[in-house]
Structure formats: C-alpha cells, structure tokens
Amino acid sequence: MSQEFPEVQGGGSLIIAWQAKNKHILVVGGGEVAAGRILHALNADAHVTVVCPAAGLTAEVAHRVAQGQVRHVDRAFAPQDLDTADMVLCAIDDPAASTRVWQLCQAKRIPANIADVPPECDFYFGSMHRDGPLQVMVSTNGNGPRLASLVRKKIAAALPANMGAAIENVGLLRRKLRETAPLVEEGPKRMKWMSGVCESWSLEDLVEMDERDMDALLAFYASGEIPPLKEIRAKAPGN
Structure with missing residues (x-):
C-alpha cells in the first residue's frame, strides 16, 4: 500500500516563491555578496534598506544608493534596524556580529539569511536563471553553491531562448480567460x-x-475546443 505514495526524502528545503513586493528587506553590509542580495530583492520589487558605513559600500551598492533604489543608513548595524524589517539579509565579514544579527532576528521571529553560515539561515539563496517571468532556482541546501551554479547553467542551456516570451503570452491569455469566464x-x-x-x-x-x-481562441472556450493557431488565423476576418 505504501508503494502507491511518494517516499519522504528528509533533509531538503521547502522551496517557495516568496512574494516580496512592497515588503521591507534589511541588508546588513555593502560588499560584493550584499550587492547580489540587493539586486535579488529589488528584482522582487521589495523596499530595501542597506545598513553599512559608506566606506564599506562597493561601487554597485553605492550606485544603488545614489540612484535612490535603496535607502542607506551610514553606520554599523543596530538592533533598532529590525523594527520595520520583514526579512534580513546579512553579509558582513564579522562572525560575532553576524551571529548577533541572527540571534536578534530569531528573537523577533524575522526570517534571516546569514551569508556563508548555513546553520544561521532560515532560507538559502540558490543559483538563479531568469528569463522574463520565468525563474528557475537550483539549491544544494547550503552544501555546494558553486555546484548549484553549474547545474543552473546546464538547465538554462537546455531551455528554449524564447521561453520567457511564451510564458508572458500564456499569462495574458489566462487573464483574458478569467474575464471571459469569471465564475468560481x-x-x-x-x-x-x-x-x-x-x-x-x-x-x-x-x-x-x-x-x-x-x-x-477564447471564442472556442465555451465548447472546450482548442483549434491550432493556423486554423484560427485562417478563419480571421480578412483572411
């Protein structure tokens, strides 16, 4: 009987797509790792605050600050920085200070990622492939980030170059269908x-x-038919 159901494989992560739009994400640090974290957060339409002395900002992070893409607090992290945070991404080269950030986040039940310290992470960053609305993430659960990058490149190479455009069209068709047939x-x-x-x-x-x-095409929805694109265009007025 048990063979009818999937076998449980412990040790994994619950991989989800977190809706970060308009959420407040605090980034502690302004180096190269922080720059990558900031870009991910901005791509997800989050409100980003960077806490780091100005002297520690990389050229990329300084650019984000200058362009008004992120809010910058020019000092080291302080506990009150967590007051408005929905998520914390810590990327500083100070193990003791990083652990302190983690402990404070745990106490406040704020999800946090402490770079390069898997035991002090509520979630991991995987290797990401992006093509418009399509996002593919590969995670090794903190075991081998470089290997995740290699796997991601192989997956991306196997995908059609225009996959993102196809997904955008399907999304628009789906929204139009909901307008055509709105009932639950x-x-x-x-x-x-x-x-x-x-x-x-x-x-x-x-x-x-x-x-x-x-x-x-939507004109055929009521009947349940799905004619080919060529047939739809052949029947279009003027053809």
Whole structure:
C-alpha cells in the first residue's frame, strides 16, 4: 500500500516563491555578496534598506544608493534596524556580529539569511536563471553553491531562448480567460482548457500569438475546443 505514495526524502528545503513586493528587506553590509542580495530583492520589487558605513559600500551598492533604489543608513548595524524589517539579509565579514544579527532576528521571529553560515539561515539563496517571468532556482541546501551554479547553467542551456516570451503570452491569455469566464465554478474547466492550450500548441505558436489570436481562441472556450493557431488565423476576418 505504501508503494502507491511518494517516499519522504528528509533533509531538503521547502522551496517557495516568496512574494516580496512592497515588503521591507534589511541588508546588513555593502560588499560584493550584499550587492547580489540587493539586486535579488529589488528584482522582487521589495523596499530595501542597506545598513553599512559608506566606506564599506562597493561601487554597485553605492550606485544603488545614489540612484535612490535603496535607502542607506551610514553606520554599523543596530538592533533598532529590525523594527520595520520583514526579512534580513546579512553579509558582513564579522562572525560575532553576524551571529548577533541572527540571534536578534530569531528573537523577533524575522526570517534571516546569514551569508556563508548555513546553520544561521532560515532560507538559502540558490543559483538563479531568469528569463522574463520565468525563474528557475537550483539549491544544494547550503552544501555546494558553486555546484548549484553549474547545474543552473546546464538547465538554462537546455531551455528554449524564447521561453520567457511564451510564458508572458500564456499569462495574458489566462487573464483574458478569467474575464471571459469569471465564475468560481468555472475554475476546473479554465485550468483544463489552459493546460490543453499549453500542451497542444507549440512553443513557437505561443510566442507568436498576439492579442487578436487570443481573442479568437477564447471564442472556442465555451465548447472546450482548442483549434491550432493556423486554423484560427485562417478563419480571421480578412483572411
């Protein structure tokens, strides 16, 4: 009976996509590692505060400050910096100070990542591939960041170059479908129909699809049909 279900494999992480938009992320430090953390947070539309003496900022972090992309506190970390933080990313070359940040975050139940100290992390940063809305993360659970980078490069090389554009079009089609069939009870049918589109249309068709094609395709939703892109365009007015 137990063979019917997946086997539990302990020791992993719960990999999720955290919605950081408009959240307050505190970055402690301003070096090269901090610069990478800051970019990840900004890409997620978070509000970022960097606590670090100005002399410790790299050229990239100083640029973010000068452009107003992040808020800068020109001093070393202080406990009150946690008062408005939803998440803390610590990247300083001071083990004792890093551990103190970790302990304070634990006491306040604020999720934190202490760079290069896996035992003092609520979460890890993986190696990321980004193509528009597509994000692929590879994690080794803190065991081998360099290996994660190698795996990520192999995965990225195997993906079509236009995958991001196809996903953007599918997202727009999905939003249009919700407007066409907004009722909650339509949920299962919407999911099945969208799955059918993604499975029956080629990646090239999904990339090429424009809004006129989407509107024509949506006209078939009620019947459950999913005609090919060529057929939809052949039936379009003027063709």
